Amino acid sequence: MRDDGPRDVKAATRAHLVLDNFWPYRLSVISNRISDAIARQYSDRFGLSVPEWRVMAVLGGMPGLSARDVAQRTAMDKVRVSRAVANLVTVGRVSRRTDAQDGRITRLSLTPRGQDIYDQIVPMALKLEEDVFSTLSAEDRELLDRVMAKLAHQADRLGAFPVS
Amino acid sequence: MRDDGPRDVKAATRAHLVLDNFWPYRLSVISNRISDAIARQYSDRFGLSVPEWRVMAVLGGMPGLSARDVAQRTAMDKVRVSRAVANLVTVGRVSRRTDAQDGRITRLSLTPRGQDIYDQIVPMALKLEEDVFSTLSAEDRELLDRVMAKLAHQADRLGAFPVS
DNA sequence: GCCAGATAGTTACATATGAAACTATCTGGC
């Protein structure tokens, strides 16, 4: 009996996927763990969501950005940015003023209170980054840098790019 | 005039964080891009959400797992698994039967239709993985493997571990 | 100048999510 029927032929040639060996999955799990650990810190202490912190993070370094600029630099869509900014304005951590030249644009900045919080979170975040990545040798970091650049490039090529 | 006042002293010593240079952020953005590109494929063609595909992915390799097992192996919480399984059962892609020994446990498997879909998605996913990661040399992959193991370990140490 | 089409940002709606409460079942110590 040489033919076991279609079902078993299929089974015999079946491709398998083991999540634990699947690069995209592993990358996702690790990345989320690290992000969550950092988010927990500023969320616990300052009641900030991830989108809110991202907005503050870019405004801390570049005051006066528009919401659209912030969206680009944080890889978030404009709705998320809009809502995060609305919350931050409500609690007095970000200020908003309409651009003098173009009435559609709002210029965003940290308020002094927002700046205070930024000044407290940045060292925490940098320390956590250091905690996680310091076990890597200089060589490892360099490799990771190259690898991530390559992966970013490949991901873009896939058209994985609806970052409005 | 040697003292510019507290505000400027602070400014002079201010730590800065540039998202584009911040490892956890870069990792997150790249990981999401890759995951989204893959998700788009099976979402478009088979109407599967990420949690649903993850459930099918582990059941394809290990039929008979409990929901709890699935949750562990997919790094999802039990609520997400419960809902994903409920949807998959509704559309006839997964079957559920109560364990003979322990009435609390349900044994999950792919139905023949579910298996068909699994058999179509796996090669697609593996090809996309290949597309993205094939630019890395064998050496790069090996190093990345070590680096990711280290990062996973460090992330765990941080207590980034509420994976119910 | 004026209007069609573009752009910045917000709102509405439908869906996805997680924490906590809940139900059903099991287990170990008595």
Next chain:
DNA sequence: GCCAGATAGTTTCATATGTAACTATCTGGC
């Protein structure tokens, strides 16, 4: 045997999210 506490899984509820529709403003061609 029986019950207090543990475990598997579901449901509830409040919040977060993305798409699409909307408002307000601007711009280039006429």
